[in-house]
Ligand SMILES: COCC(O)(O)CCCCCNCCCN
């Protein structure tokens with residue numbers, strides 16, 4: 001299934017007709033440079049082009065009042081003076097004779113995208129639209145926005161396609177207060193709130209009973225430049241303690257950035273420790289992205305330092321939710337270099353291309369950790385994955401908000417031009433070539449090669465690196481042959497002739513022993529080994545950093561831990577999806593980002609008990625590392641799992657995890673202790689600002 005691209009140059013045909021410093025950055029070129037970059041890079045040809053349409057009145061009224069719509073309808077016939085007059089009643093927005101038409105096209109584009117994804121015409125897609133939407137409110141235009149494209153799309157998805165749970169991820173650098181207001185008391189069904197506290201299993205029973213009533217909800221997640229309420233739109237309700245109202249409590253997640261200059265590490269750390277745990281527990285049927293790229297480096301509004309390739313990772317991390325149903329709708333983005341670069345990175349990921357290695361991650365900054373800690377503690381009571389989050393930081397940042405806001409009254413904001421002068425340089429995003437063979441397999445003769453995989457034919461003779469072993473009379477021959485073929489496959493991965501690999505072997509321990517035993521350093525320099533299930537002898541572990549070994553099983557290895565050997569034990573083992581996903585999101589992902597492996601070796605030992613959808617989620621997430629070079633090792637007697645494994649390795653989205661129980665108390669505490677112990681060595685595991693300089 002493909003990726004939809006919705007764009008029409010009609011939406012470039014309105015602009016600011018008078019002088020207004022606050023609005024001058026919102027220019028038609030934003031759309032043209034983005035679309036032209038997609039054309040130039042060949043990405044637009046790989047997408048399914050879907051035409052926009054005008055949203056109807058009824059659709060606009062899903063999120064706006066009649067009187068507001070009637071007022072906007074009059075703008076095409078206004079004189080310049082009337083348009084100026086009309087604009088004055090709103091904030092930081094401008095009208096134009098053609099903006100009503102464009103606003104209907106922008107909202108209609110989002111609806112076309114939802115239809116294309118929900119009917120299975122495409123897997124995912126992006127709509128490049130103007131005017132943007134996330135600031136517009138029920139009866140007011142605001143922040144360059146006229147109709148709330150994404151809010152309308154969420155309501156539309158629920159009403160027309162019966163979608164129950166919509167996740168809205170807003171990575172624009174401004175708070176989409178319009179979206180928050182629209183859904184903050186959602187779900188509107190009164191006992192949905194209590195449903196969340198009991199375990200999902202009996203939740204299913206209760207749901208069956210009330211299934212006639214529409215249980216639906218929208219979870220709105222937004223990060224935004226805030227600077228303790230000093231930054232536009234300067235709203236008290238943009239802070240982390242706005243968690244939603246009444247039954248909507250927990251369904252509104254605000255992450256304030258109280259400093260500028262946030263980097264890739266800050267963004268990824270928030271995704272791993274806040275958004276993803278909540279998103280996986282929420283288990284959405286559809287993901288809508290308020291894709292604003294003013295959160296990228298170079299943007300005069302955001303003044304952040306995250307590079308365009310980060311949007312490849314942010315997009316990827318959302319693509320295994322909701323069975324891959326993801327609709328991205330353009331919001332902001334004002335630097336005409338980083339905007340198109342970021343759009344291309346996003347589209348290339350939606351198309352399934354390999355991800356770039358996350359460049360130079362380091363510790364999240366103190367301010368980001370403060371925000372992280374505040375958000376997690378504010379939502380601790382609503383989400384079982386955040387239950388073990390620490391308390392508010394001692395330096396409660398809300399007091400800063402009040403003090404600075406008072407100081408701010410006098411000060412005027414620097415003009416956007418002045419700020420733009422401080423923009424940094426950044427490298428072109430790296431090429432992301434697709435390997436000729438997406439996934440290769442080494443299977444025993446009696447196992448059929450799954451469609452889409454290519455049988456790996458390696459030369460029969462021994463890999464030169466192993467020839468030495470042969471001389472000193474190594475043990476059984478065929479183990480050596482197997483390892484030799486593994487090395488050959490690994491070499492083809494590192495030259496990008498092969499993307500990922502699937503290998504079935506009779507004895508997994510022997511193969512691991514052979515393959516990992518003093519893995520030749522000139523073959524690969526950083527291997528992330530993820531072992532699902534128990535593995536008896538691990539004496540090939542190294543402590544020199546060449547290998548990071550993370551094991552998830554039901555074994556409790558109190559002793560052998562060190563920086564590069566991280567055993568995670570779950571009482572009920574890998575069959576406990578809640579514990580498993582918590583270990584993956586809160587531990588494995590941050591570790592993998594910081595370690596930045598050149599190869600991922602995923603080993604499934606017999607009897608691990610991991611279920612196929614969880615296994616596919618894990619593979620999907622791991623493909624985000626090492627440019628997609630993940631090698632899966634499984635035992636031949638588990639060949640029944642070859643199909644789902646191959647599907648995930650080919651980049652097909654994993655089915656949603658439905659039966660997430662609540663996280664086991666003891667496991668949760670053990671994971672938290674492990675994370676606290678490791679965070680001195682691994683900075684991406686930090687979730688509090690305590691102890692940082
Ligand atoms: C959905 O619109 C995309 C956006 O969030 O980027 C809009 C930002 C409006 C920024 C308005 N700056 C006013 C500065 C001084 N008063």
Ligand SMILES: [Zn+2]
Nearest residue numbers: 172173174332
């Ligand atoms: Zn913005």
